Amino acid sequence: MTHAAPAPATAPNSDQPAPEIIRFDSVFKTFRTRHGEVEAVKDVSLTILQGEVFGVIGYSGAGKSTLVRLINALEKADSGRIEVNGQEVTSLGERELNRLRSGIGMIFQQFNLFSARTVIDNVAYPLKLNGKVKSAAARHARAMELLEFVGIEDKAHAYPSQLSGGQKQRVGIARALASSPGILLADEATSALDPETTRDVLDLLGRVNRELGVTVVIITHSMSVVQHICDKVAVMEDGAVVESGPTYQVFAHAKHPATRQFIATALKDKPREDTVARLRANYSGRLVLVTTGGSGLPLGAATQGLDVGAEIVFGSITEVEQQPFGSLTIAFTGPDVQIATALRRLEAAGATVAEIGEAP
């Protein structure tokens, strides 16, 4: 796998900032349909750095699929600039576009494998297409390496219809990597897969990013996908990017309602109103929502030496960008002054506390 892709020019977390690989500058795209115009992409400006795993999240119809298709010019922008590898995409002719596209891999929700060709012929196809590898044997050897990389070399001579969804997506990834692209576009690549297979495929995309240095752009409607793999995320709503930044930062300081909604559905850590009412009825004491701030919640240290009971009644803590993230709802019992001390200690450890209220 040594020549699978150009070596990572700059690791994402080294001192030198990685160079830009994709750049959107005030990009607009409108579709004219029989039911009127749809502004799929509205004034989007964003920058993706080499070596990043960049997530674009939004509900269906938010414009994220269009946005990603602007990168390899499967869709043409109406206005604005799009640069890929420093090359202005919007002005390229058909021939140059085809060359650009062969340097950008793409995988799809429905896999889009060629059903008439075997797995290995699917993977070798981009090589046949760009004509760089002349002999069929050499193409097959390269395809076999890729199938080994994605872990389904035993299915090389099967047809796509004989594979499971997860296996199909592995073939899709191998095929997308065949021409050693610097960028991999993943369009809802895990949306048709079950949760366990989703994790496997996301882990594989992570390996593609780390081991091959491929910049990965992931389109998804699932915040858990972003949470699992993305360094940075852009949240889209109605064609516009409403919030973007490093994943942890966006999770921790979500401002836009759409972002909060996504986080809430991914984590399910904060009790909804009906749950709060039930908790109040069932637990005495004060209900406090404690949210992480970059590290875990030191509950033991917070209550040490105090005559305070702290019972966790709701919540979830998970990992975002390898940092603990989430919130717990805790029922505190004991003297008010001592509870206040415990809460101050939690805040000192970086947590955010918010009273949900005292039991009636």
Next chain:
Amino acid sequence: MTLLLVALENTWRDGYTDELVKAIGQTLLMVAATLLVGGLLGLVAGLALYATRRGGLFKNRPLFLALNFLVNTIRPIPFIIFLTAVRPLTIAVTGHSVGVEAAVFPMVIVCTMATSRLVEQSLVGTDPGIVEAGRAMGASRLHVLVFILIPEALAPLILGYAFLFIGVLDMSAMAGAIGAGGLGTFALSYGYNKYNDYVTWASLAIIIVIVQIVQAFGNSLARRVLHK
């Protein structure tokens, strides 16, 4: 089945065997020539119909509408009428007004129209995601159309062509009306006109055998290329 064998036996006894063999040859010649030329032209026309439609690889509304109109106009005309109606054009192109050449010309035209629809339908049935995958790889539009989509649609295409064979066989029988020979002429002149039903049934027996063979071949070939 027995009846058809009896018919063949009677045809042999009545001394029409040579005529029958000759008729089979003429029919197969007409059908093969028509399928070869019309099938290829129809493939091109069908690709054009598919590619120029709304949202197609080579979206071109005027061309699509023109092709669509042409196919819709010619295809439903009863072949026996079309055959006679295009006579001036047939003479201009082939130099004959009767015979095999004169029959093959209108057959090719109708076969092209029918094939174009079959090809169009087979391609419309393919997954649009395949086109997108090909384009995303950097394949040109023409490459996607010819080298990616046709293999994807191969099974329905094969079945379509087998179906087409029967339509062309049908046309060839009517070509007997302009002296093209073949099984149609054989059945009419030695059977129907001479009140010899056995001879008519003999040509029927031959046609059934030919159609069964072709359809069975088409089915098995389609099954072999279908990996769905």
